[in-house]
Amino acid sequence: MLIAVAGASGRLGHHLVDVLQERGHGVVPISRTHGIDLTTAVGLEQALTGVDAIIDAATWPTPDRDAATSFFTTASRNLHDAGQAAGVRRMLVVSIVGVDRLKGDYQTAKVAHERAALAGPVPTRIVRATQFHEFVGQLLDWGTQGETAYLPDMRTQLVAARNVAETLVDVATAPEFSQQDGPALEVAGPRPENLVDMATLLAARRGRPAKVEIGSHPADPDVEANASGALLPGPGAILVGPTFEDWLETAEV
Numbered sequence: 393m394l395i396a397v398a399g400a401s402g403r404l405g406h407h408l409v410d411v412l413q414e415r416g417h418g419v420v421p422i423s424r425t426h427g428i429d430l431t432t433a434v435g436l437e438q439a440l441t442g443v444d445a446i447i448d449a450a451t452w453p454t455p456d457r458d459a460a461t462s463f464f465t466t467a468s469r470n471l472h473d474a475g476q477a478a479g480v481r482r483m484l485v486v487s488i489v490g491v492d493r494l495k496g497d498y499q500t501a502k503v504a505h506e507r508a509a510l511a512g513p514v515p516t517r518i519v520r521a522t523q524f525h526e527f528v529g530q531l532l533d534w535g536t537q538g539e540t541a542y543l544p545d546m547r548t549q550l551v552a553a554r555n556v557a558e559t560l561v562d563v564a565t566a567p568e569f570s571q572q573d574g575p576a577l578e579v580a581g582p583r584p585e586n587l588v589d590m591a592t593l594l595a596a597r598r599g600r601p602a603k604v605e606i607g608s609h610p611a612d613p614d615v616e617a618n619a620s621g622a623l624l625p626g627p628g629a630i631l632v633g634p635t636f637e638d639w640l641e642t643a644e645v
């Protein structure tokens with residue numbers, strides 16, 4: 393198959409490109425790095441010529457609610473319009489497990505993303521993933537003040553981005569594909585963890601910062617939801633890949 397990956401230069405997107413190529417599929421990478429901006433859509437229809445499926449793993453880089461919502465809804469409409477004109481037959485959109493149980497700005501924008509994606513003409517399914525192993529380092533960087541990192545009290549079933557990519561490719565290339573008519577598919581790692589415990593392992597591996605503590609932003613509307621397991625998957629989730637601890641043994645961090 394020929395598959396377009398929106399967000400091909402990203403944390404998840406580059407694994408999608410690798411997995412597709414390793415399995416013998418053709419790939420059309422889409423990102424500003426690859427010369428296509430999803431908000432202007434210049435060149436998008438031409439890039440999608442001959443494409444069988446789109447996997448949308450593009451995202452706005454900041455948690456600003458209005459900017460992120462505008463990005464997701466515009467990019468989604470452009471992918472649908474150009475995809476329909478080019479004859480694309482299926483689309484997978486990456487989202488976040490539990491996102492509709494949260495009230496934060498980025499999470500609200502992702503819910504708008506899901507709605508826009510399901511409203512478009514190309515048959516679409518949402519695949520919700522838990523937080524990536526690779527995301528813990530970014531959270532550690534964002535939360536570090538001097539010798540201490542402050543991270544939210546969060547229950548999360550961390551998953552390796554590579555294994556999420558493999559699951560997405562399985563679904564995108566399956567013989568059967570139909571427009572979603574029920575809950576989103578969920579993909580998660582093998583077991584629930586406390587984010588602070590995993591970030592502490594990562595900090596020890598990096599040699600910095602010296603301490604990792606619970607410390608939520610005072611304006612975070614999801615403090616209770618994060619701590620009580622709102623981000624954990626349901627019983628039907630596909631569980632894949634290594635635990636964070638096992639992944640950390642060989643990961644470049």
Ligand SMILES: NC(=O)c1ccc[n+]([C@@H]2O[C@H](COP(=O)([O-])OP(=O)(O)OC[C@H]3O[C@@H](n4cnc5c(N)ncnc54)[C@H](OP(=O)(O)O)[C@@H]3O)[C@@H](O)[C@H]2O)c1
Nearest residue numbers: 399400401402403404423424425429430450451523524527
């Ligand atoms: N990170 C996590 O732990 C996690 C967990 C669950 C679900 N997700 C979801 O997974 C998806 C991918 O996340 P990620 O962490 O891989 O994101 P990421 O590393 O920030 O990658 C974002 C991608 O979007 C592209 N992009 C941004 N603006 C663009 C534009 N205007 N036009 C075209 N491409 C654009 C970026 O490429 P350029 O900058 O080159 O344009 C990049 O390839 C997101 O939908 C996210 O919500 C993430």
